[in-house]
């Protein structure tokens with residue numbers, strides 16, 4: 001199985017449960033969701049004209065629309081060659097769950113890595129049993145979230161810009177009945193917006209939810 005990959009790099013996970021954890025990020029190209037506030041728009045389209053070779057992807061200095069096909073062994077080779085010390089791997093996108101990630105996650109776990117997938121929850125999630133799944137339902141998309149992805153999630157990371165976004169989350173929680181009771185719920189202000197941050201803090205205190213503040217944006221790291 002080959003995956004179209006936009007970038008592979010090591011940094012600090014800035015969001016959700018694993019915030020602060022040194023991590024290797026594998027960013028998969030392709031996302032049909034197209035959220036208006038998406039900060040990785042360069043990953044949306046899988047255009048042949050932007051296909052490049054694996055070396056170009058590995059050596060990227062800035063985010064671009066270029067991507068290359070990697071198989072699992074290409075990915076493992078790169079991780080080993082770079083001698084990165086992180087033992088946590090985040091598979092993100094784009095929307096990584098348009099692909100079956102079972103073989104990749106199992107293989108990485110066999111090598112001693114822990115795996116995490118960040119997904120919008122609008123596709124069925126195929127990965128190893130041990131993989132930590134972060135479902136980040138997108139604003140205006142709560143009705144498209146697949147029940148199975150909610151069941152599989154370890155954490156729900158919900159982006160918040162304004163009050164009405166919370167109403168959507170409430171509907172999602174109501175529709176999910178008990179499915180979400182055992183999940184960690186994080187509220188994440190969009191784009192470090194001050195009002196959204198204040199709203200999230202207020203609600204986290206009321207609901208006993210957690211705050212995710214995108215540490216990477218405050219630190220200006222990838």
Ligand code: SF4
Pocket residue numbers: 031032033034035037038039040041043093094095120138
């Ligand atoms: S699902 Fe994620 S990658 Fe896709 S458009 Fe929304 S924020 Fe961007």
